[in-house]
Amino acid sequence: MELPNSRTEPDGSAVLRVLSYNIRSMRDDTAALARVISACDPDLTLIQEAPRFFRWRKKLARLAAASGQVILSGGATAAGPALLCSLRATVERTEDVLLPLTPGLHRRGLATAVVRFGGARLGVVSCHLSLRKDERYEQAGMLLDRVADLGTEHVIAGGDLNERPGGRTFQRLAERLQDCWATVPWGGEYTSTPAAPHQRIDAIFATKGIKVLGCGVPQGHPGVTDTDLRAATDHLPVLAALRVPASQP
Numbered sequence: 001m002e003l004p005n006s007r008t009e010p011d012g013s014a015v016l017r018v019l020s021y022n023i024r025s026m027r028d029d030t031a032a033l034a035r036v037i038s039a040c041d042p043d044l045t046l047i048q049e050a051p052r053f054f055r056w057r058k059k060l061a062r063l064a065a066a067s068g069q070v071i072l073s074g075g076a077t078a079a080g081p082a083l084l085c086s087l088r089a090t091v092e093r094t095e096d097v098l099l100p101l102t103p104g105l106h107r108r109g110l111a112t113a114v115v116r117f118g119g120a121r122l123g124v125v126s127c128h129l130s131l132r133k134d135e136r137y138e139q140a141g142m143l144l145d146r147v148a149d150l151g152t153e154h155v156i157a158g159g160d161l162n163e164r165p166g167g168r169t170f171q172r173l174a175e176r177l178q179d180c181w182a183t184v185p186w187g188g189e190y191t192s193t194p195a196a197p198h199q200r201i202d203a204i205f206a207t208k209g210i211k212v213l214g215c216g217v218p219q220g221h222p223g224v225t226d227t228d229l230r231a232a233t234d235h236l237p238v239l240a241a242l243r244v245p246a247s248q249p
Helices: 030-040 055-066 133-149 170-176 226-232
Strands: 014-022 044-048 071-075 082-085 092-097 108-115 118-129 153-159 202-206 210-214 238-244
Touching: 014 118, 014 153, 014 202, 030 055, 030 226, 044 108, 044 118, 055 071, 055 082, 071 092, 071 108, 082 108, 082 118, 082 170, 092 153, 108 133, 118 133, 133 153, 133 170, 153 238, 170 202, 202 238
Parallel strands: 014 044, 118 153
Antiparallel strands: 014 238, 044 082, 071 082, 092 108, 108 118, 153 202, 210 238
């Protein structure tokens, strides 16, 4: 099954391609990374581990430009998560959120935005949750609070959860939101590691009113090669096609 291309429907709804990708601070083959993202042709890219230090904005801007997008929000100001978008998007607002810091652990945050595609208005959140299970569970609650606080009927959230679907943090999210891969699986399932995929720790979620058309690792997708997937970073990306209803007037 091929994922649908992006489009705006006559009723004002929008079919969007959404990509979630941990890019390991662009420490690997950035040309391969850009090729993978470009081949997926996303309207929204939910980034984790964006560059956070020297000239981080310039590095992220180069990746956005190389893949036909612009920076929407995040990066170092969100402690790593970031959002990129295509020029189809009309941006309403953005906000970078820093989560509470646990001493001795890495600071975490959320990159958030409210955007429109045609008549569809939606919130978007990129996250990268903690390696420690108790902190990770609390961060999932904060993520769900942020989803509710965006003030939009429809929300897409995703990122590197650092947990498999059987874990209680993953289940906490899946109880409130659609786990897009579990709803309509497409492509590959496992996101870690590229050389020997064996676990799904990256995911895209959507609120109930969004129709999932397909979601998974874009292995075999036109233009996406196994060589580039292995060279680009230490995670595999997740690509979803979603139909977002038109917003109520």
